[in-house]
Amino acid sequence: MQQTILAMLALMIVGSFTLNQQRGAAKTYNELVDDELEIAASGVAMHVMELIGNRAFDSRTLPDQTNVSGMLVGSSELTAESAFGKQGTTCDLDEPFKDTSPCLDIDDADMAPDQWQDVPFRLKDGKELPFDVRVEVFYVDPSDLDKPLPTGQRSLHKKVIVKVRAKRHVRQNRYNDGFVRLERIFSYDIKKAENRLREKYGPTVVETPTDPPPPPPPPPPDPNVTPKTDPNALVAICHRRVKRGKITWKNRTVKQKFVKKHIGHGDKLGSC
Amino acid sequence: MWFIFDNLRALMIAGAVMLMLLTAMTRQRELGVEQLSVYAAKSHSLDLAEWLEDDIATLGSNFDSTTVRFLLPTVQGGNTTEFTFSRDTVGAAPNFDKVRIETRYRLIDTDTAVLQDTTYQMYQIIRDTRIQQGAGWSAWLEDGRSSPRLSYFMISLLDDLGQLVTTESQTVFLKMDFSIVPPFPQGRQYLNQLSWGTTIRLRPY
Numbered sequence: 001m002q003q004t005i006l007a008m009l010a011l012m013i014v015g016s017f018t019l020n021q022q023r024g025a026a027k028t029y030n031e032l033v034d035d036e037l038e039i040a041a042s043g044v045a046m047h048v049m050e051l052i053g054n055r056a057f058d059s060r061t062l063p064d065q066t067n068v069s070g071m072l073v074g075s076s077e078l079t080a081e082s083a084f085g086k087q088g089t090t091c092d093l094d095e096p097f098k099d100t101s102p103c104l105d106i107d108d109a110d111m112a113p114d115q116w117q118d119v120p121f122r123l124k125d126g127k128e129l130p131f132d133v134r135v136e137v138f139y140v141d142p143s144d145l146d147k148p149l150p151t152g153q154r155s156l157h158k159k160v161i162v163k164v165r166a167k168r169h170v171r172q173n174r175y176n177d178g179f180v181r182l183e184r185i186f187s188y189d190i191k192k193a194e195n196r197l198r199e200k201y202g203p204t205v206v207e208t209p210t211d212p213p214p215p216p217p218p219p220p221p222d223p224n225v226t227p228k229t230d231p232n233a234l235v236a237i238c239h240r241r242v243k244r245g246k247i248t249w250k251n252r253t254v255k256q257k258f259v260k261k262h263i264g265h266g267d268k269l270g271s272c
Numbered sequence: 273m274w275f276i277f278d279n280l281r282a283l284m285i286a287g288a289v290m291l292m293l294l295t296a297m298t299r300q301r302e303l304g305v306e307q308l309s310v311y312a313a314k315s316h317s318l319d320l321a322e323w324l325e326d327d328i329a330t331l332g333s334n335f336d337s338t339t340v341r342f343l344l345p346t347v348q349g350g351n352t353t354e355f356t357f358s359r360d361t362v363g364a365a366p367n368f369d370k371v372r373i374e375t376r377y378r379l380i381d382t383d384t385a386v387l388q389d390t391t392y393q394m395y396q397i398i399r400d401t402r403i404q405q406g407a408g409w410s411a412w413l414e415d416g417r418s419s420p421r422l423s424y425f426m427i428s429l430l431d432d433l434g435q436l437v438t439t440e441s442q443t444v445f446l447k448m449d450f451s452i453v454p455p456f457p458q459g460r461q462y463l464n465q466l467s468w469g470t471t472i473r474l475r476p477y
Contacts, residue, residue, distance in 0.1 A: 003279075003281070003282055004281065007281065007282055007285040007286075010285065010286075010289055011285060011288065011289060014289045014292050014293060015292070017293075017296070018292050018293070018295070018296045021296045021299070021300060022296070022299075025299055025300065025303055028303050028307065029303065032303075032306060032307060032310050035310050035311075035314060036310060036466055039314060039317055039318075039466055039467065039468045040467045040468065040469070042468075042470075043449070043467070043468055043469035043470050044469075046469075046470045046471060047434075047447065047469065047470065047471040050445060050470075050471040050472065050473055051433075051434045051445075051471065053473070054432060054444065054445075054473060094434075095434060095435075096433050096434055097431075097433035097434060097435040121467065121469060122449070122469075123424070123449075123451065123465075123467055124350055124351075124423070124424040124426075124451065125350070129467070
C-alpha cells in the first residue's frame with residue numbers, strides 16, 4: 001500500500017513536470033512559427049506599400065485633372081479624408097491591375113475600420129502563405145509628421161500604414177491589429193505629377209522649354225494693329241506661394257513670356 | 273528474478289516515469305535545435321535581403337530614361353539563374369566622368385536537403401562586379417556570396433500596376449523572392465523554409 005502511494009505520487013510529480021514542459025514547448029513552437037512568418041509578412045507589407053506609393057498623390061494630382069486645371073497650388077484642393085477609400089469597393093492590393101476600377105491615387109487604398117484583405121505570399125511551385133492586410137491612409141501635420149490632422153483638415157503629406165497578420169493568428173485570436181506594421185509618409189511631389197502629365201500628354205502645359213526657340217523676325221509695323229509686347233519685358237505680378245499649407249502673397253516682377261505660366265499657377269496680374 | 277517479480281508494480285511505474293521524462297527531454301532538445309536553426313536562417317535571410325536591397329536601390333543610378341538598366345533575368349528550373357544590371361558612378365570635379373559598373377548574380381548548385389521526405393536542391397548566389405574601361409570591360413571580380421542553403425531565388429519584372437512584364441523598358445518594379453532552408457532542418461518545423469520577398473521601384477523614379 002505504501003509502495004503504491006509513493007508510486008502514484010511519483011507519477012503525479014512527473015506528469016505535472018511534463019505538462020509544464022509541454023506548455024513551454026508549445027509556447028516556443030508558436031514563437032518559432034511567428035519567426036518564420038514574420039519574414040514573409042514583411043515582404044507582403046513592402047510589396048503592398050511600394051505599389052501604393054507608386055499611385056498619384058491625390059485624385060486632384062492625376063494627369064487628367066492637372067491637364068484641365070493646372071498644377072495643384074494648395075492642400076485645400078485635395079480630397080477630404082471622409083472621401084478616402086474606394087467608397088464601397090476595395091483596391092486589389094495584391095494585383096491592382098486586375099481590379100475593374102483600378103486604384104489611381106494613394107488614398108484609394110484606405111480601408112473601412114476592421115476591414116482586411118487577403119494578400120498571399122507566393123512560394124515556389126504555386127504554394128502560398130495566406131496573410132490578411134489592412135491599409136490606413138490619413139493626412140499628417142506638416143510640422144509634426146507623427147501627428148494625424150483632425151478630420152476635415154488637409155496637408156500635402158499623407159501617412160500610409162500597412163498592417164499584416166497571418167491567417168493562423170486570426171484562428172488563434174492573436175495579433176488582431178496586425179502582426180507586422182509598416183508606415184511611410186508620402187508627400188506631394190510636383191515633379192512626379194509633372195512626369196505623369198508628360199507621360200500621358202507629352203511636354204505641354206507645365207513644361208517650360210529649356211532652350212526656347214529663337215524669336216521670329218519682327219513683322220513690318222502695321223499701323224492698324226497694336227504692337228505685341230516684348231517677351232522679355234518685365235511685368236508686375238502678385239505671386240502666390242504655398243508653404244506648410246499656408247498661402248502667402250508677394251509682389252514680384254517676371255518676364256512677359258512667363259506671365260501665362262504664373263497665372264496658371266494661381267498668381268495674379270498687378271501688385272498685391 | 274525474484275526481485276523483479278516482487279517489485280513488478282514499482283518497476284512498471286518507474287519505467288513509465290522514465291519514458292515520460294525522456295520524451296520531454298528529447299522534445300526540449302529538438303526545440304532548442306529548431307530555435308537555433310530558424311534563428312540562423314533568419315539571420316542569413318536578412319543579410320542577403322540587405323545586400324539585394326542595396327544593389328537594386330542603386331540599379332540604374334545616373335542613367336537617363338533611355339539607357340538599358342539590366343539584362344533580362346535567365347530563368348531555369350523555376351529559379352533565376354543569372355541577372356546582370358548596371359549603374360553609373362559620377363567621378364570627381366571638374367569633369368564628373370561617369371564610370372559604369374556592372375553587377376551580376378549567378379545561382380550555383382550546392383547541396384541537397386531532405387525535408388518531410390522531399391529532396392530539395394540548394395543553391396548559392398555569387399555576386400560579381402566589373403567596371404567599364406574605355407571600350408572594354410575589366411574581368412569579373414567576385415564580390416560576395418549568399419548563404420549556400422537557398423532553395424528558391426526569383427527576380428520578377430513588374431510594370432506600373434504590379435503586373436508581370438517581359439521587357440526592360442516596361443519594368444517599373446523588381447520583385448525579388450528567395451527561400452532559405454535552415455541549417456539543421458527538423459521534421460516538425462512549420463514551414464521548413466524561411467521565405468523572404470520584396471518589391472522595389474527602379475530608377476529613374
